[in-house]
Amino acid sequence: MKISKSLQRVLIVGLTMPVTLFILGAYNGVMQTLYRAGVINDSAVAGINYYQGLTMHGVINAIVLTTFFAVVFGHVVMVNYCKREPNKNLYTISMVFMVVGTLMDAVTMVTGKAQALYTFYAPLQASPYFYIGTSLLIVGSWLAYFSWLLMWKEFKKENPNEKMPVAVLGTLVNFTMWFMSSIPVAFETLVILTPWSFGWTKEINVPLTRMLFWMFGHPLVYFWLLPAYIAFYTILPKVAGGKLYSGNAARLAFLLFLILSTPVGVHHQFSEAALSPSTKLWVSILTYGVSIPSFMTAFTVGASLEFAGRKRGAKGYLDWLGHLPYFQRNNYLFGYFICGLILFIFGGLSGIVNASYSLNQMVHNTGWVPGHFHMTVAGPVVLVILGMSLYILSSVSGKPIKNKSLATIIPYLWGIGVAFLSHGLMAGGLMGEPRRSNLGLSYTNPESTLFNKYWLTSTTTTMFGGMIMGSAAIIFFYVFFSTLFSKQQFEPCIELPVLEELHNEKKVNLLNDIRPWAILSFVLVLSTYIPSLQTVLKYGKSVPNKFQFDNTQNLNDSSNLK
Ligand code: HAS
Numbered sequence: 001m002k003i004s005k006s007l008q009r010v011l012i013v014g015l016t017m018p019v020t021l022f023i024l025g026a027y028n029g030v031m032q033t034l035y036r037a038g039v040i041n042d043s044a045v046a047g048i049n050y051y052q053g054l055t056m057h058g059v060i061n062a063i064v065l066t067t068f069f070a071v072v073f074g075h076v077v078m079v080n081y082c083k084r085e086p087n088k089n090l091y092t093i094s095m096v097f098m099v100v101g102t103l104m105d106a107v108t109m110v111t112g113k114a115q116a117l118y119t120f121y122a123p124l125q126a127s128p129y130f131y132i133g134t135s136l137l138i139v140g141s142w143l144a145y146f147s148w149l150l151m152w153k154e155f156k157k158e159n160p161n162e163k164m165p166v167a168v169l170g171t172l173v174n175f176t177m178w179f180m181s182s183i184p185v186a187f188e189t190l191v192i193l194t195p196w197s198f199g200w201t202k203e204i205n206v207p208l209t210r211m212l213f214w215m216f217g218h219p220l221v222y223f224w225l226l227p228a229y230i231a232f233y234t235i236l237p238k239v240a241g242g243k244l245y246s247g248n249a250a251r252l253a254f255l256l257f258l259i260l261s262t263p264v265g266v267h268h269q270f271s272e273a274a275l276s277p278s279t280k281l282w283v284s285i286l287t288y289g290v291s292i293p294s295f296m297t298a299f300t301v302g303a304s305l306e307f308a309g310r311k312r313g314a315k316g317y318l319d320w321l322g323h324l325p326y327f328q329r330n331n332y333l334f335g336y337f338i339c340g341l342i343l344f345i346f347g348g349l350s351g352i353v354n355a356s357y358s359l360n361q362m363v364h365n366t367g368w369v370p371g372h373f374h375m376t377v378a379g380p381v382v383l384v385i386l387g388m389s390l391y392i393l394s395s396v397s398g399k400p401i402k403n404k405s406l407a408t409i410i411p412y413l414w415g416i417g418v419a420f421l422s423h424g425l426m427a428g429g430l431m432g433e434p435r436r437s438n439l440g441l442s443y444t445n446p447e448s449t450l451f452n453k454y455w456l457t458s459t460t461t462t463m464f465g466g467m468i469m470g471s472a473a474i475i476f477f478y479v480f481f482s483t484l485f486s487k488q489q490f491e492p493c494i495e496l497p498v499l500e501e502l503h504n505e506k507k508v509n510l511l512n513d514i515r516p517w518a519i520l521s522f523v524l525v526l527s528t529y530i531p532s533l534q535t536v537l538k539y540g541k542s543v544p545n546k547f548q549f550d551n552t553q554n555l556n557d558s559s560n561l562k
Contacts, residue, residue: 001494003396007085008492010095011072011396012484015389017099018060018068019480021106025060026473028053033421033466036437037459038444050438051115058118059109059134062377064102066224067137069385070178071098071144073227074171076392078148080496081165082155086147094147097140104133117436121188121213122204123543128197131189138182145175164512166250166499167234173254174226176518180525181219181262188212207274207540211532214265215525222261222290224377226254228340228384232301236337238497240324242308247501249300251511253293258514259521260290263528270360274539279531280357286524287355294348301341307502327412329404336387339415340380343422347375350426365436367458368429371422378418378469383411386476393483398492402482406475414472421465428458 003011031053034040043049048056071094079085107129108114114126120134152168164172188209195201233250237243244250266283269275309320324338325331350372353359363369394401401407425433433439433455442450444459510516 001079001083003079003492003494004085004088006088007075007079007091008396010091011075011392013099014068014072014075014095015393016484017102018065019389019477021060021102022065022473023477024110025057025065026470028057029061030466030470032057033459033463035440036444037463038440038446038456039463041440041445041447043438043441049112049115051117052109052112054436055115055117056109059105059114061382062118062224063134064105064137065385066381067141068098068102069389070174070223070227071095071141072392073230073388074144074148074175076396076494076496077167077171077230078151079494081168082151084151084154086144086151090143090147090150094140094143097136097143101133101136101138101140104129104136108133119213119217120193121209122193122196122206125197126193128194131194131197135186135189138186141175142179142182145172145179148172148175161507163247163507164251165234166244166247166254167230167496169251169512169514170226170230170233170254172514173258173517174223174230176514177219177226177258177261177521178223180518180521181216181223184212185216188216203542203544205536205540205542207272207536208533210269211266211529211536214268215529216265217268218265219261221373221376222257224381226257227388228380229254229297231384231388232297232337232341232380234499235333235497236301237304237308238499239331239334239337240305240308242304242311243500243502245300245303245307245502246505247503248505248508248511249296251508253296253300255511255514255517256293256296257290258517259524260286260293262521263524264290266528266532267355267360270357271364274535275532276535279528279535283528284355284357286528288352291348291352291355294344298345298348304502327408329408332401332404332408333387333391335408335411336383339411340383343375343379343383343415343418346422347372347379350375363429365434366429367425367433367435367462370435371424371426371429374418374422374425378421379415383414386410386414390480390483393480395495396492397484398488398490399483399486400489401479402486403479407479410472410476410479413475414469417465417468417470417472419465421462421469424458424460424462424465428455428462431455431458433458 028048031040031045031048035050044052075086075091105114108127109130114130116124116126116130120126120130148171152172156162192204192209192212196204233244237245264283264287266275266279267287270280305324306320309323312323314320314323325334326338327335350368354363354369354372390401390407393399429435431454433443439445439455439459442448443452443455445451
């Protein structure tokens with residue numbers, strides 16, 4: 001479908017701004033691996049200190065890049081399937097909010113005024129403009145969601161009997177989940193952290209800010225994942241040369257994410273003594289529950305790939321794996337999707353280890369956790385973002401992709417890098433290597449009394465992986481920007497590959513209506529968070545000012561636990 005100039009502008013800004021910042025995000029990722037491997041034995045390089053770099057790495061890659069992409073991809077999906085454009089005022093104001101918010105975040109991080117990491121809860125304190133910027137970014141993304149609700153309402157009125165297209169359902173589920181879960185973090189940043197950072201309030205309840213963050217922080221990871229799932233269900237089957245095995249199974253998987261991803265944030269807080277064992281058991285069960293839609297996805301997407309392989313001539317049980325279109329420059333998207341899926345097998349399984357309360361005690365706060373999340377975030381999430389960003393940039397700007405052969409090898413190179421990086425982090429984590437620590441100042445520095453030779457192999461493996469990922473990122477920037485700055489050659493448009501379903505399934509009303517699932521999700525959120533918030537409000541107390549190591553009010557006060 002042809003698109004207006006203003007929507008085209010918004011989409012190109014929405015792709016270019018985060019990719020430009022991603023240069024800084026990726027650079028700081030590689031630097032992390034150099035610090036950890038002991039190649040750098042200093043607290044700062046080129047004026048950027050370790051925690052400043054880690055904050056930029058996390059905020060840019062995990063919050064800015066992912067949110068911009070979810071909005072841009074959401075616009076593309078909604079326009080493609082509803083055959084109309086969103087409300088111009090809403091999509092323009094949405095992008096203005098997101099750009100201004102991101103600039104505020106970028107300036108505070110680059111000038112060293114925000115070193116609170118991507119999880120940004122107290123006691124770490126950032127500039128108030130960082131919190132306001134982050135809130136603007138989030139609220140901007142809500143406006144895009146509101147514009148899609150209007151589009152869908154109009155489309156449904158005109159086509160009352162049509163099933164909700166899988167990609168539209170996935171997009172609306174994702175943003176309904178995002179909207180529900182970002183209310184606690186908007187409250188945390190605007191009502192608690194910003195006044196505290198301006199100095200208007202003197203005290204802060206640290207455990208409360210942590211809980212409000214994780215109420216958002218876990219749905220956040222599925223907010224990153226679902227655009228990738230939309231691509232796996234609705235674009236990959238066509239790209240592989242087949243059909244989607246079951247549209248209804250895909251719909252059910254998205255709806256299960258809505259109910260199960262919102263109540264499980266407490267699994268990031270298993271090591272907090274105050275939370276009751278029954279709450280932890282309940283959250284552990286729900287966390288296993290949220291793996292079910294991913295197991296379903298492995299089956300449905302796997303079956304779709306098998307069908308594609310057989311259509312391409314495969315015969316035996318596993319022969320189809322060898323008949324898929326790897327390394328084809330005119331089908332470059334396939335590489336991004338398949339590498340993401342392969343990494344996600346291991347990323348998902350390591351998440352199931354984390355979900356076990358007892359195993360979590362062994363891996364929490366070690367390198368294992370970033371090992372897990374690089375195979376999920378840097379796996380399917382970032383690979384789909386990179387591949388689809390090239391695809392969308394080309395179609396909405398009317399410019400063919402430059403250097404398609406290079407674009408084809410990026411995902412394989414990146415995937416090999418992630419495998420080394422995550423293996424190093426996880427192996428080190430199992431030996432007790434801490435996360436978020438500048439090991440080059442201590443454990444991997446032979447000059448230090450804390451030097452630990454057993455962590456050298458794992459940290460060096462991580463660094464090797466980081467350098468391969470860094471090389472893949474450089475090639476990606478080259479392909480992206482050479483396409484962006486090339487000459488327009490065709491009429492800009494939005495056109496996603498047409499999804500075909502293998503079976504002609506009947507319409508199930510419950511799978512085409514998000515509302516009952518949203519209500520159930522809210523009930524499950526209450527079941528976890530009423531007891532958890534009661535505990536935090538009972539045992540957590542406000543302490544003056546920001547974190548000070550020698551402040552006795554930050555130490556355990558046993559009289560408080562009576
Ligand atoms: Fe997680 C911590 C549990 C999924 C991201 N997770 C994190 C953090 C991040 C993160 C960023 O229970 C750290 C936060 C921080 O900074 O502290 N996670 C899980 C579980 C899942 C899970 C049970 N996580 C994700 C996803 C993420 C993500 C997805 C980002 C996108 N995670 C945890 C827990 C913690 C945690 C605890 C806290 C740890 C701690 O103590 O701090 C599940 O959803 C995973 C289910 C996935 C599967 C895999 C299915 C496989 C598929 C691929 C099929 C392949 C095919 C290809 C078809 C069961 C779909 C075949 C073709 C061939 C050629 C072979």
